[in-house]
Amino acid sequence: MLTFFTFLASAFWRHKGRTLLLVAALLVELAFETFMPLSFKFIIDLAIVPKNYERLILILILMGSGALATVMIGLWRDRMFAGLSARMMAEEYKRLFGKLQTLSADFYHRTSGGDIVARFNSDLISIDAFLKLIPYALLSLFGLVLNLIVLFALQWQLALLAVVGLPLCLIGPKLFGKKALDASHDWKEEQAELTSTIQENTGAQPVIKAFGLQTLFIRRFHDRMNAYADKSANASFLSFLIDRTTNMGTMFLNLATIGVGSLLAYNGVLSIGSLLAFSTILISLSYLVAALTWLAPMLIEAVSGMERVQEVMEENPSVAANEEGPLLASLTGGIAFANVTFGYTPEHASLRGVSLTIPKQTYAAFVGASGSGKSTIINLLMRFYDPQQGAVLFDGVDIRSVNLQSLRAQTGIVFQESFLFRGSILENIRLGKPDASDAEVEQAARNAEIHDFIVSQPDGYDTDVGERGSRLSGGQRQRVAIARAILRDPAILILDEATSALDPATEAAINRTLAQIAASRTVISVTHRLASAEHADCIYVLHQGQIAEQGTHQELLQLPEGRYKQSWNKQSGFEISEDGFHVEVKAERLRMFPIFEGLDLPLLAEISRYFVTESYAKERTVIYEGDPGDKFYVIVRGKVEVLKKDAQGENQQVAVLSDGDFLGEVALIKNIPRTATIRTLTPVVFISLQREFFQELMQRAPHLLALMASRL
């Protein structure tokens, strides 16, 4: 409650001039509204009873002029307050949005998008709804006080009775106010959950359809909706209860005072005019009390909305921007990780005691299995997170001690899925350097080799990219993102799986572009595709958050039984056509699959001819758990997730497989149902072998077939 009133006080204080005018206008309206019922006293006692016609006309003229003036002032006040309240709310929206820009990555990981959106489109809206009613609330409140004063002036004993009885009207708010506020807060949280559910559901439609999950999600939504309806009913009922109990109180109070007033008038203590004025004022008083209680539910919603907004406002960014800190000087020596340990959660360290040095203008590549900590290196380097132990150093300076913006100003980053904003290509590229001239933007587009495509479009650089860049292909989006990154002319270029979601031809083309841009910069690249790291000055092989091996490609291949060497062998042995539609696998590579162990090379060469190439887009299901299995798959490029149903029948990710991994070898020997679902995480190129072809070939070596079956 206090937070909300503090917000109101500071908002009105910021606009004190207009607030004063507002109060003045309200007082004029108030004076007139109080005078209206009082006019009965003057009309009856001063004009009608003494039969004074001139006085009657004078009073009516005064009333008419007052009404006209009040209407004009009211209109002006409405216009002025509409502007004032809109501005106050705009300030509040900006404050919340600005705060969100300062919060660190961990906030966005633990808070759902729907919850954040709900703070704007539900919580701020309820504050707005109440704010617009403030003149009305003030009018009611001031009216209450003024009417009470007038009542005392008319007949103080009767007025005393009204005042003593007034607390009757406040029993409801006292009894149910706190409960109603809590219920409203719960309801708003449920509202935020509902927004998240709907958002997630619309974003996940391809998965839901692919897995046939409609019924499951409808059932879940019904449960969520039922919980929402319960909370909504509880919150509304408590608000109604406050309203109802207050109305009951005013009704009894009216009855009591009218009864006593009539007795006083009967005994000649009160004039008829005063009695009429008194009861009219009392009725308007009860309207005012009713109006105030009608406002109570809205106040409760606004207060709980403000509490939720304030929760965000009170969040402290876990990574301090250090705006007052010294600016980071241009990199002259190198970047170092000094014994860095970091975990996203206290239970699990994603990097453990990592130490390394990347000299200026060299190319460092981080490779390793999924989950080994590659992206975490970049998260720490960009200060999306800070390490729990150790430090990241630029020329020996801990990056936590310098101004954060000056660190990020030295870097340009290209992600696997580059986010393009709604707007034109020009606007998207210019985000890399907002004050760049058109010529600079064009040069960046040329360097990213997207200029020719842009000018071939009817709208050229003004071509609209659509929602999240949906009107461009994956390769074009990535090139726009590269142009955006190089427009900054960064000393340090970071590539986070920048090409792994692209088809082979586009990937090769973009890699060539990146190689040109990379010369004369420090490049830090994260990739699971070793061919992309082959030419790096130093390759770091991560394993479970530690550096398992490091060196050049050649050095790493020399390490007997090294992880890099194994992965390299796993990812080699495939020849992919330029367009990515045809893959040849070498007999030697086939021999590395456990199932083909022991087969001679001529037989393997023949088997290799029976493999066919299959390409899948991102987020497609390749195999469904429980379906009959009749094919063996090898991933040539891309990533898939392996999903298994848990006890509740929901798919859980159990592994991520990538280039060189294989699945379903048992299908070559036996016809048994698939034990897991396989879904693509990126575009994937597989080669696959049908059981019937394989078995046909193996007729020549039946003893080997029997041996393979015994190994499974």
Ligand SMILES: Nc1ncnc2c1ncn2[C@@H]1O[C@H](COP(=O)(O)OP(=O)(O)OP(=O)(O)O)[C@@H](O)[C@H]1O
């Ligand atoms: N936001 C997060 N919250 C909790 N744990 C996380 C988060 N991000 C990553 N992790 C965990 O940290 C570890 C390292 O993750 P990281 O993303 O660095 O791996 P990676 O090598 O880049 O994997 P991939 O190739 O699949 O992207 C993993 O165990 C992962 O589950």
